[in-house]
Amino acid sequence: MGSNMGKSRQILHAAWLALHEHPDIAPLVLSSPYRSQPVGMDSNRWFINAVALVHSRLSPFNLLQVLQAIENRHGRRRSPQASGYQDRTLDLDLLLYDDRILRTPHLVLPHPRLTQRRFVLEPLCEIAADRIHPISRIPLRSLLLDGEKELFHQHVEKVSWGIAGGGPSSRE
Numbered sequence: 001m002g003s004n005m006g007k008s009r010q011i012l013h014a015a016w017l018a019l020h021e022h023p024d025i026a027p028l029v030l031s032s033p034y035r036s037q038p039v040g041m042d043s044n045r046w047f048i049n050a051v052a053l054v055h056s057r058l059s060p061f062n063l064l065q066v067l068q069a070i071e072n073r074h075g076r077r078r079s080p081q082a083s084g085y086q087d088r089t090l091d092l093d094l095l096l097y098d099d100r101i102l103r104t105p106h107l108v109l110p111h112p113r114l115t116q117r118r119f120v121l122e123p124l125c126e127i128a129a130d131r132i133h134p135i136s137r138i139p140l141r142s143l144l145l146d147g148e149k150e151l152f153h154q155h156v157e158k159v160s161w162g163i164a165g166g167g168p169s170s171r172e
Contacts, residue, residue, distance in 0.1 A: 001050045002091040008048035009033055009161055011074055011090050018070045019054060025066065026055040031123035036156045039117060041085035048159070051095070051123040060097045064107055067092035095124065099134045110134055115143050118154040
């Protein structure tokens, strides 16, 4: 989950609540939010990122459709003319789906840049550090530690939810 436009923490919290509303999705755990510099794009707007663990009866493709519908409800607009990454109100990526490995034009699993992005690995390791990466067969915690030298230049800091009512609970 990521956002760098609008009230990003509230938007991520609303997306977490939207996952609770879907009958075929059972949200299990939400990481802390992490503030990070934009990576791979030219923007002055920093991101708030978090990672959610859910159980779902949906196929990976149908789950991706649900995630994109939630993005759209929160003002996400994808411009076909735009090249590269753009500022966004909400970005919901499917990082892993069990141990599946997929390579299609619409979905790649595991997420192809998962191990290259500290803003993904840190919150992911907070909630699933012992999970094994389906391709490398290495625990995520080890991928973060092994990649720290390369990922060190990416500024990532854990922050609080700072939302009235305490924000999302990792046990919701």
